Amino acid sequence: MTTIADLSRQMPDTSGINFYTADPDLSYHMRQSLSTEDFERAQGILSRMGEVASQRMDELAQVANRQGPVLIQYDKRGQRIDRVVFHPAYHELERIAYEDFAIAACTHREGALGWPGKVPQQVKFALGYLGMQAEAGVFCPVSMTDALARVLERHASEPFRRRFLPALTAMKMDELKQGAMFLTEKQGGSDVGLTATIARPRPGENFADDTLQPQWELWGDKWFCSNVSADLILTLARPEGAPAGTRGLGLFLVPRTLDDGTRNAYTINRLKDKLGTRSLATGEVTLHGAQAYLVGNLERGFVQMTEMINLTRIWAAFGSLAAMRRSFLEALTYTRERVAFGRPLAEHPLMRRQLVDLLIEVEGCAALAFETVAVLERVDRHGVEEDRRLLRILTPLSKYYIPKRGEYVTIEALEMLGGNGYIEEWANPRLLRDAIVNVVWEGSSNVIVLDVARAMAREGVDAALFAMLKNRLQALQNAVVVPVAQEVLTQIHHVSERVRSLPTLNEESAQLPLRGLVERMAQLTIITLLLE
The missing domain is CATH 1.20.140.10 (Butyryl-CoA Dehydrogenase, subunit A, domain 3)
Incomplete structure (x- = not known):
């Protein structure tokens, strides 16, 4: 009679295999590109991620991809809320990525993962590489949060950075604000110069020079919006009167929630029914005069x-x-x-x-x-x-x-x-x-x-x-x-x-x-x- 053990041997999988210790090539790349001290420091962190990814994350990914996000557009009183609801398995994947391993924050904040200074890029990407062997969907928001922080570090003003970087690089879920970028429009995907979203200065507002407030409003549609429920969204829009093409585009940060706690003026029209990354919420969005902050130089938005x-x-x-x-x-x-x-x-x-x-x-x-x-x-x-x-x-x-x-x-x-x-x-x-x-x-x-x-x-x-x-x-x-x-x-x-x-x-x-x-x-x- 065939036993369960016999079936496991005849139909084996990678259950219980540490993705890091089973991968000598990854260890080689770490040793080659890191100092001896950093390599030794990384070993325990990567080994722990290899174990968590192959066991806990892999189990969670199966659930999160089978029971994907759901968009609730209206509450019981008929008011528009556009709330994306995820299975608890997805939220646990978020916690592992953002909190346990600080993947979005570790190259921006000193001291993450107990590292003296900022974690090297090689270690951050090695952590992502191990995690994505279990689950890809959650790493789209992780990557965009990481990249949005990088844009602000390099192009935003000092007051702008002080305002938004701490939340983007937070290592606790209740303090974190996730990032996203909404670029693609119906008429222009790769041809970003066709962007039709309009940016207008907010009318009738008197802004003090020393306050950081959203001085623009955006009008238009975005067609592929991954991590559609993100807290902070980077997008491109064309100020009225600006030239055509990419040179006429400004770069704007759109918060999901305004300072007074109200929803910003955009709607999530639907979630995409995608071939893959089913755990991830990707949607279609319409901006109805959404309040936005200008990032950097207005004439260099696309760059x-x-x-x-x-x-x-x-x-x-x-x-x-x-x-x-x-x-x-x-x-x-x-x-x-x-x-x-x-x-x-x-x-x-x-x-x-x-x-x-x-x-x-x-x-x-x-x-x-x-x-x-x-x-x-x-x-x-x-x-x-x-x-x-x-x-x-x-x-x-x-x-x-x-x-x-x-x-x-x-x-x-x-x-x-x-x-x-x-x-x-x-x-x-x-x-x-x-x-x-x-x-x-x-x-x-x-x-x-x-x-x-x-x-x-x-x-x-x-x-x-x-x-x-x-x-x-x-x-x-x-x-x-x-x-x-x-x-x-x-x-x-x-x-x-x-x-x-x-x-x-x-x-x-x-x-x-x-x-x-x-x-x-x-x-x-x-x-x-x-x-x-």
Whole structure:
């Protein structure tokens, strides 16, 4: 008679496996990019997150995604309230992310997680990487809260920062104000210059110079609003009379609740019925003269907004990387125990090769992602121009390449579990659905490719990337590795020559090779990092 233990061995999953201690590659990246003291300090924190993610968060995610948010538009007296109700499992996921591990706050506040000073970017993203292996939805608000704080730190006035940063970076749920950004409109998603939302100075108000008050009101519709119930919303709007395109857009902060406790003047029309990230409330919003604070320079709204977009692009890359790693771990665990044709699946040559292929994909993308956040940390701490240029190209390369590979890896890993991989009670369907959004979130693939092209043309970021890769390849001394490094150097030369030829083509023709060039640049970066 088949026992429960026999079934568990024949149909194993990752239950009880610490996501951090089971991932020597993540430990390697931490050791490589952190000081010895910081690496040792991070070990306990990451190990604890690895355990919490694989057990408690994974259980909560199953419930929160099956019983997603509900929009209640009216109370029992018929008054408009637009309240989003979440299952308690989602709120517990929030508490773990924001409070137990301070992921949105730790790079902004000193002393988070007992760290002397601010937590390095690499550790923050490692925590997110482990958490997102269990649950992706809650990390969309985490990433936007983190990124909104970054925008205010860099572009808001000192009184503005004092007013809003403490709540955005709070480490207690009852003190926290979550962030969001509402950008997309019906007529313009990636084409932000088509934004039709209007900003008008509030009429009939007499504002004292020394008070911080919402001096603008916004009118318009926003079509994709993730974390729609957020407390503080960053959005773009066009002041009346401003020019068309992105140059005419101002950046505004819209509070959900006004200082007198009343609701701000916007309505949540409905929640989106999404393919994935079902635990997350994404909605459609109409602004009916919503009171708003101007952030930074009125004429540089879109430029300031890119600070938030670029950080959330890195978060999107890590979201796909997390789905890739968890999918691979599920496939590895399953095939090591599942017996077919007289031996474990993992011992069959074809399956063994498939596992190795997926492992290379995961570790290659991890190398690219953690190199990007190591450069981000250097930019934050030292502000060297060469690092800034590197970050400018590594960010879109990561956002383009990792989510595309994430689609492949999650599907391949699902197949390796056979029919079980297609069943909702297993992790793989949710991992696949949640990974797909990262391809389109914060710019679909073509948009990202065009962003790389603009950065190369205007800022010469390709030269910074190629110089970095050449220096690292030329520094390699291992006799086995050196011949491979020489071949990679040759390929870098070919790609750089092709990039330099783009200005000789007309605008239409110059776009045609871009996807292949961007993919090749990401791959050459990954190969270089893996050779080290």
